[in-house]
Amino acid sequence: MKIRHYHWIIVLGVLFASCKKTDNGPATGENGNNGGNTGGAGSNPVTESVYLTNAKATRAFIKAGYATPFGSYRVNTTDNTNSAFEWYVASHLYADAAMIANGDASYQEPMNNAFGWLSKLEDKADPNGGYFAFANLDGSGAAGVKYVDDNALTGMAYLDAYNVTSGTIKANYLGAAESCAKWLMKSGQWDNTYGGGFWWTTEKTVKPTQSNALAMQLFARLFKLTGNTQYKDWALQVNNWLNTQMYDSTSGLYIWQVEKNGVKNGVKFTYDNGIMVEAQLLFADAMNDNTYKTKAQALGNAMIRGLWDKNYNVFIFNTNDLRVNGCYSGWATQAMIKLYELDNNENWLVYAKANVDAINVILKNTALNGYYQYAGLNGASRYTNLEGVDQAWMQRVQVMLSKYR
Numbered sequence: 001m002k003i004r005h006y007h008w009i010i011v012l013g014v015l016f017a018s019c020k021k022t023d024n025g026p027a028t029g030e031n032g033n034n035g036g037n038t039g040g041a042g043s044n045p046v047t048e049s050v051y052l053t054n055a056k057a058t059r060a061f062i063k064a065g066y067a068t069p070f071g072s073y074r075v076n077t078t079d080n081t082n083s084a085f086e087w088y089v090a091s092h093l094y095a096d097a098a099m100i101a102n103g104d105a106s107y108q109e110p111m112n113n114a115f116g117w118l119s120k121l122e123d124k125a126d127p128n129g130g131y132f133a134f135a136n137l138d139g140s141g142a143a144g145v146k147y148v149d150d151n152a153l154t155g156m157a158y159l160d161a162y163n164v165t166s167g168t169i170k171a172n173y174l175g176a177a178e179s180c181a182k183w184l185m186k187s188g189q190w191d192n193t194y195g196g197g198f199w200w201t202t203e204k205t206v207k208p209t210q211s212n213a214l215a216m217q218l219f220a221r222l223f224k225l226t227g228n229t230q231y232k233d234w235a236l237q238v239n240n241w242l243n244t245q246m247y248d249s250t251s252g253l254y255i256w257q258v259e260k261n262g263v264k265n266g267v268k269f270t271y272d273n274g275i276m277v278e279a280q281l282l283f284a285d286a287m288n289d290n291t292y293k294t295k296a297q298a299l300g301n302a303m304i305r306g307l308w309d310k311n312y313n314v315f316i317f318n319t320n321d322l323r324v325n326g327c328y329s330g331w332a333t334q335a336m337i338k339l340y341e342l343d344n345n346e347n348w349l350v351y352a353k354a355n356v357d358a359i360n361v362i363l364k365n366t367a368l369n370g371y372y373q374y375a376g377l378n379g380a381s382r383y384t385n386l387e388g389v390d391q392a393w394m395q396r397v398q399v400m401l402s403k404y405r
Contacts, residue, residue, distance in 0.1 A: 001087055001149050001210065051356065052102070052402035057369035058395045059099065062092065063110075065370075066388045070138045071113030073392075078385045085134045086121055087147070088389040089114050090154040091327070095396035097160035102399050111161055112169060118154060119176070130183035148189050148198045152214035155180030159221055174225070181222055184215050185234060194258045196241040208257035209246045212238050213275040220279070220286040232286070239283055242276070252302030256318070269318040270307045271328040273299060274335035281338055293342060300339045303332060304351060312377040314358035324362050326371040326390035329355065333397040340404065353405050356398060363390075 066073040072084040073092050096111040120139030121131040123146070131151050135142035155177040162173040184190075189199050197207040198215055216238040223231035245264075246254045253268040254276050277296050284292035307315050309322065315332040317323045336352035339345070362379050363371045371390045375382035 001147070001153075049402035049405060051398040051405060054360070054369070055099065055395045055399040055402065058371070058391055058398070059095070059107075061368055061370045062388070062391050062395065066092075066391065067110065068137045071110075071115075071117035072135075072137050072139065073114070073388045074137065076385050076387050082137060083134055084117075084137055085150075085389075086118065086131050087133075087150040087153055088387075088392065089118055090150070090157045091389050091392035091396070093118070094153075094157035094160055095392040095399075097157065097164055098396045098399045100164040101160070102403065108165070112165075115158070115161065115173070115176070122179070126183075126187075128183050128186040129179050130187055131180070146183070146187070146202045147211075148184060148200060149208070149211040149214050151180045151183055152211065152218045155218040156214065156221070159218075159225070177218070178222060178226075181218055181231065181234075184218070185230070190237075194262055195245055196237065197245065197258065198238070200257070205260050206257045209242065209254045209272040210269070210275050212242055212246070213254075213272065213279045216242065216279040217275070217282050220282040224282070224286040235283060235286065239279075242279075251306050252298060253306055254299075267318050267320045268306060269328065270303065270315045271331040273303050273307065274331040277303070277335040278338055281342060297339060297343065300335065300348065303335070307332070308351065309377055312358055312362075313354040314362065314377065315355050316377070317374075322377055323374045324359060324377060325374050326359055326363055327387075327393040330359055330390075330393045330397045334400060337397075337400050337404070349401075349404055352397075352401055356394075356401055359394065 062073065065077050068074065068084075073089050074081050075083055075085055075088060093111050093114040096107040096114070099107040100111065117139055118131065121133075121135055121142045123130050123132060123142075130146045131154060132142040133145050133147050133150055158173045158177040158180070162170055162177065165173060184198070187202070189202070189204075190196065191199075194207055198212050200206050200208050200211050216235055219231045219235035219238065222228065223235060242254065245258065248255050248266065248268070251268060253273050256265045256267045256269055256272065258264050277299050280292045280296040280299065284290060284296065303315070306319065309316050312324075314324055315329045317325055317328055333352040333355045336348040336355070340348040340352070359371070362375050362377070363373075363382070365372065365386070368386070370386045371394050373383040373385050373387045373390060
């Protein structure tokens with residue numbers, strides 16, 4: 001996942017102060033963040049969640065501006081219109097799988113077309129496979145670097161697609177997810193440098209939390225599905241490394257990464273920790289270990305203490321960069337929803353909803369139903385580009401939220 005590493009060092013110069021989680025969560029409607037479903041009026045009652053309406057509108061924007069006849073999606077609509085990134089396309093597939101899970105089978109075709117396109121990125125010359133990070137819109141030209149987080153996320157998206165398909169295509173999704181896991185296990189991206197851990201890319205520059213946490217998600221989920229103990233062993237191994245090397249007990253959060261020189265970078269990212277919440281929940285389920293449900297709840301609370309801005313009711317990009325991003329900030333809503341599905345604590349949904357509402361105020365182009373890439377908490381210095389991955393994630397988290405709000 002490249003964009004985060006290109007842009008995180010641009011700091012707005014605002015000092016961050018963590019906030020406590022209150023019993024009632026953020027106040028509804030503060031700072032104009034009232035984008036939720038407030039009910040109908042008169043003879044025109046609301047018949048579907050505003051978040052589902054938003055998700056559909058953003059998907060229409062994606063179809064009009066990003067989708068190609070090849071099953072791929074343009075990186076953006078400004079300066080990179082002729083290529084497609086693996087993890088962007090996988091995120092679109094992930095988002096469409098959520099639409100199907102919500103009951104709309106019309107998203108099967110674009111989801112399966114994206115699956116076909118992604119298969120063109122697989123390295124056929126490597127006996128262990130693995131997906132290249134980008135290609136031309138038609139799938140040609142795939143080569144170069146492979147990313148652990150991209151391959152792991154693609155595998156996770158395939159498993160969501162597996163859940164909403166049947167027959168041969170269902171089996172194909174599971175097989176493709178296992179192929180992603182095979183590359184992770186056999187590519188040499190895991191080694192004993194810094195006590196273990198996956199490198200971010202085949203260039204072996206850093207070992208980040210998010211790459212390892214996404215791999216842990218995939219291994220835990222595949223063990224639960226298949227019973228294959230090699231996935232269990234890998235999930236245990238990755239989990240151990242994350243908890244011994246990347247967990248900061250002072251904040252209760254996971255740090256960014258180990259640099260190539262062995263120095264740990266202690267910045268905390270919202271989406272790293274959101275991914276870890278899900279990894280712990282999947283680990284708990286796969287290993288039948290309820291202590292990890294408690295760990296996930298504790299991590300969710302630590303996110304609220306350390307990554308939530310109480311003045312703007314939104315999850316920040318990271319502790320050194322107080323911007324907002326549809327994908328990286330929005331990912332926290334998915335984590336909060338997963339926690340709510342665990343324990344039915346409505347407070348998780350309060351944060352899940354307020355986060356989306358704030359993003360809809362700060363980043364949304366209401367005329368287009370699309371989302372700009374970054375902005376300050378008050379909307380200042382907003383970028384002009386609309387990245388495809390941000391559209392995909394705002395589609396995904398809003399259809400997920402629509403089930404409950």
